[in-house]
Amino acid sequence: MSRRIWDSNWTMNWSMGHGAINPLGSFPEERSRLLQAIYPSLQEFCIHTLGWQTCPIEILRDLWLPLAMQLQVWQRQAWDQSQRPLIQGILGGQGTGKTTLAAILTQILNLLGLQVCQLSIDDLYKTYSDRQQLQQADPRFCWRGPPGTHDVELGIAVLQRLRQSQPVELPRFDKSAHGGMGDRALPEPIAQADIVFLEGWFVGVRPVDPIAFDTAPPPIVTAADRAFAREVNDRLQDYLPLWDLLDRLIVLAPTDYRYSKQWRREAEHRMIAAGKPGMTDGEIDRFVEYFWRSLHPELFIAPLLGKSNLSETSSADYVIEIDANHCPTRLYSPTQPDRPTQSASPAD
Template sequence: MEDRRGRLDILTSCVTHSSGQSLSSEQQAYLASQLLQDNFKALAFGITRQNANEYVDKHLKLLPEVYAQLIRKLPGLANNRGGTHPHGNRVLDTMWNLWLPLATRLAAQEQEIARPFVQGILGGQGTGKTTLAVALTQILSCMKLRCIGISIDDLYKTYAERQQLMESDPRLDRRGPPGTHDVDLGIRMLDQLRQNSQINSQITIKIPRFDKSAYGGAGDRTTPETTTGADIILFEGWFVGVQPVDPAVFVSAPDPIRTEADRQFAIDMNANLQDYLPLWQRLDSLIVLYPADYRFSKQWRQQAEQEAIAAGAAGMSDAEVSEFVDYFWRALHPELFITPLMRNAEIVDLVVEINSEHQLDRIYCPKDMEN
């Protein structure tokens, strides 16, 4: 705790000045030593004793501008700032330990392959996928890199198509599970983005967008966004990169897969994942955001709905949230589909574990855990 307080004191001082150069050499050395304390995180972000000071200097120079921009871009983050910081500025802590290092890593990866880099982000409800994408987009912009964020939700089939789908399979009465997306649309879009470099950026690419409020909340496609390309594409979603599993696992599946009907639904959704594999092949890398206990996702969603209701907005009851989340767990249960991926170095490049307080717990590359 003392280390965290010391780090936050220094970072808070940094964002109150116009440049990280206002910090003393001792303070910068302290931050460098802090980065090296977590060996797995240091390995994940390529931080060594030789480059730690340079790494700190680079990020300190970015920090004030990025911090100010993100607080404006995501007003909700201001609630987690902790003012001048009663030992709890989550924004600064997350920015320093994840967002800035990850942006630096992405910039290096994009330069390595010499074409637009597609980063997949897999995470369940409340894990911070959207916030991460917005933060990275802002930071990469400050690094003079073009970045675009796309959600798998943007690939939903049209309202009319989903109505037809529901007629053929009433179990797909909610959008979200495998089978409710236009996979071919996603493949075409990512292929265009991957092929459109800064040198050849004359082609206008349409990025599909989805309006969840249309048709009384059923949702429908809306006007696509247009772009001439990006250096880095962030593709996020609750099952982005997830692979089909052996159907035998459903014989003794975890709760809430309880009945034979539940089991069959899980088996069918598992089979539907096959259609998504060509889409996943367009990813250059996959990051997993994962709660230390997957059940935290339900608690977080219930808290969010309670806060919405308390603020006078519409929201779901705890029971409604429970049924909503259970539906997705019956489709693709985190224990069966995501937990195994966290140990699969061939598919996953980085794992970010999140504790019950929504704070970073562990950051590591699966390949480093094998040694």
Template sequence: MNNDLIIKENIKLICNDLDLKNDQQVSKLYNNLWMPLTIHLANQFKEKSQPLLVGILGGQGTGKTTLTKILKYLLTQLNINSETISLDDFYKTYEERKELAKFDPRLIWRGPPLTHDVSLALKVLQSLLQCRPVVIPRFDKSLHGGKGDQIPLRDLKSDKTTNKVDIILFEGWFVGVKPIPEDKFNNPPHPIITEADKQFAKDCNQRLKEYLPLWELIDYQIILNPIDYHYSLPWRQEAEQKMKAQGKTGMSNQEIKEFVEYFWKALHPELFINTLSVSKSLVIKIDQNHFCADYMINNN
């Protein structure tokens, strides 16, 4: 078996683990997107001749986890050392978020702007970009009855990154998202309806400013954008059904609706994602079946 066939077989195994079992679609993605993108990132790294930070923006169901795992594997085949980091790993601690909820009771879920330790994220990413050893934080979502907490650094010492990292894959649901003009909230899309909804959206918009120093470190941006943002709701329902089928606790359909709409109210895709313009970026349009429908490269 030649090397290309071995790589394709391993790609299939990764996809099977992630419940992506359409071999024809996987083969198409490999040839038309994953491999060309990997080569493009490798060339970007070689041109920079320093560690490259790739931001990957995408909500649940857009294939963010799949893409990150595939890129990491393919970069390894090109002898490029990569590290995967999630914005989720920089959530504030459980105790910090309890205090945060007292300050702003609207922060009932982790995820919106202000629930992350941006200074920690800056420290870690700058260390990786400067080839300094660093312990990468990890967040355990199962702790405190699902509220989640940072894993103590003393338990992560063995995870200290000492090897030089060539490419950092930094993924998250609003990685790279920037504040928009305030007048965009004068006639906002559903479900931003009430004055309270508008104020929450405006506050989240203002809080994005704290993340800008983080986004400025990004060399190349990948945006996974559903053709229709409403897909997020059935995708979340699918995920919950799978959890229940495995005997895990899941949300009801009404709870899922409220959960998804909460994040639409915080950073609405039509306001923040569809209008996002980034130089040196790749926008991948995702269809209802979680597959790539189209993509557009911006090298300006």
């Protein structure tokens, strides 16, 4: 999330007609009490860990805290029903703030007395050696990231142990290894968790009907583009057992998926201005469009938002829309009927 996130002019359109969490809450006294209790710690976290100027209290009050309270409810339901932690998926492309959201929710939930662990789909990358072999076998996999570049079985094993409340070593990935090609890092031992976040740019995404590629949007324009898109679509099948371990899914969706290219340019320009290596605009275009060819947002993300029937994907539990400045502007639930929805009180 960019530093515009604490703009004093920020407002949230909560789209109450689509089942969003009521910002006033069905229990405002409880929310107000928690807000006062956690704000000092969140302020310190935002300043010292995230490098922000302050903690945006409006977003804390109207988005982060309500989501954390809803997660607390879902965690209790998972425990009461199956004596296991809640496995929460978070999907978001580059610049949407998925990692930041997971970190902030983790801080809030820790303050509420819950143990939380974070796992990124990036942590499940295949080893450097395995990815080199993949690229030699199929040069189209020239970047790490698309389906086919992850150790799905490792992810399944980790989530299954967590679901069974067993100690586990969380895999970690060092993106700087091998000159930026990346490789496995030392794992992080975890004894147990109440909530597990699995976040990534295509977490929960499912294959679409192959006929969709016959009329796919740009940059899927050539026969080679369509062949690659179909190959990646097929490889998504391998991820379904991993997605099936998720209890819930939150999607951070830019109001225009093309913002990701703009955001990447801004990030690379900042790196270059700071004297660090960075990609040229041409390299950025090729990089971003590579991922649009592999999993185009109009084909693969739209079903999760309730805006397409190209796949049998169930809609996300909540969608947070993100504007051009990385700011959340709207929260809605595509799975809910057109009526206001209020989260249950953790005290119930």
